[in-house]
Amino acid sequence: MFQNKGFAVAAFVAASMVAGAAAAADNIVLRSSDTHPDGYPTVEAVKYMGELLKERTKGHLSIDVYHSAQLGEEKDTIEQTQAGVLDLNRVSMGPFNGIVPETAIPSLPYIFRSTEHMHHVMDGPIGESILKAFEPHGLVGLAFYDSGSRSFYNRIKPIKSIEDLKGMKFRVIQSDVFVDMVNALGANATPMPYGEVYSALQTGVIDGAENNWPSFESSKHYEVAKYYTLDQHQSVPEVLVMSKIVWDKLSDDDHAAIRQAAKDSVGKMRELWEAAEAKSKKIVEDAGVQVVSDIDKKPFIDAMKPVYEKYATTPALKKLIADIQATQ
Numbered sequence: 001m002f003q004n005k006g007f008a009v010a011a012f013v014a015a016s017m018v019a020g021a022a023a024a025a026d027n028i029v030l031r032s033s034d035t036h037p038d039g040y041p042t043v044e045a046v047k048y049m050g051e052l053l054k055e056r057t058k059g060h061l062s063i064d065v066y067h068s069a070q071l072g073e074e075k076d077t078i079e080q081t082q083a084g085v086l087d088l089n090r091v092s093m094g095p096f097n098g099i100v101p102e103t104a105i106p107s108l109p110y111i112f113r114s115t116e117h118m119h120h121v122m123d124g125p126i127g128e129s130i131l132k133a134f135e136p137h138g139l140v141g142l143a144f145y146d147s148g149s150r151s152f153y154n155r156i157k158p159i160k161s162i163e164d165l166k167g168m169k170f171r172v173i174q175s176d177v178f179v180d181m182v183n184a185l186g187a188n189a190t191p192m193p194y195g196e197v198y199s200a201l202q203t204g205v206i207d208g209a210e211n212n213w214p215s216f217e218s219s220k221h222y223e224v225a226k227y228y229t230l231d232q233h234q235s236v237p238e239v240l241v242m243s244k245i246v247w248d249k250l251s252d253d254d255h256a257a258i259r260q261a262a263k264d265s266v267g268k269m270r271e272l273w274e275a276a277e278a279k280s281k282k283i284v285e286d287a288g289v290q291v292v293s294d295i296d297k298k299p300f301i302d303a304m305k306p307v308y309e310k311y312a313t314t315p316a317l318k319k320l321i322a323d324i325q326a327t328q
């Protein structure tokens, strides 16, 4: 019935079992992709969701998480998910910006005032409406995860003000919002897949990149980029999506179980995230990275005006910005 490898494996296992074949034939193993290494909070949160699902459906539904970009870089795995080749995908909202216009709004620089503000927005009706916005694009939005805040790091010098960024070359996620954000700060943006950043830093193709503490650490970029400036320009939530093609082959009970398990993994992710941030910060600081934390953010915020104007293209998107800003 199902074309992808995960289901094929489940069917093979079922066929080769003599006793209990009927029950096993019904078992579905969903394949989920993640760019991060094993142990990273997003990987562990989806594993946790899989455990809940397995337990609650008595083995009928479970998840295999393919970490470390084993199934490809984010842009490619999104296409595979839309095509029904991949079942689940945990990705940053960034690479969705060109596909699902609503995702550009929470990706805007400085749209969230704090982690609490981001939680209030993404846990409430605004978050629900953004999850729904994935459906016309062949994807079912299941949950948002934390991602701290993204800041610039580089291999050249400590960046202490917006002037220091002028003319420097930064890798960004393959999204126009990210490109426009870096260019609006007077630097030059180079979009490229996550997996290529380490060697691009090492060979000098780029001067720096930007990310949160756990990504800066687990990617080992801190080995080759010794200056980190906490300008905290974006708090782009992570998102867990499912292929609509695969979703449509499942029952209403399956849908309810998947939605609930995804929601229940959000709290787990938040716990893991806090611990990961503290751990990564320590590793990076112990490695001698120079951290600039006393930075005046006002010039950064002011420089983002044209970026907001560019992405508020319809009355609905303008309203989305206003609704996020009005959320307490």
Ligand code: GTR
Pocket (backbone or CB within 6 Å): 035, 074, 090, 091, 092, 094, 147, 172, 173, 193, 194, 210, 211, 212, 215, 238
């Ligand atoms: C991380 C995010 C990843 C990936 C990465 C990147 O913060 O968790 O999904 O998008 O950033 O910069 O490519």
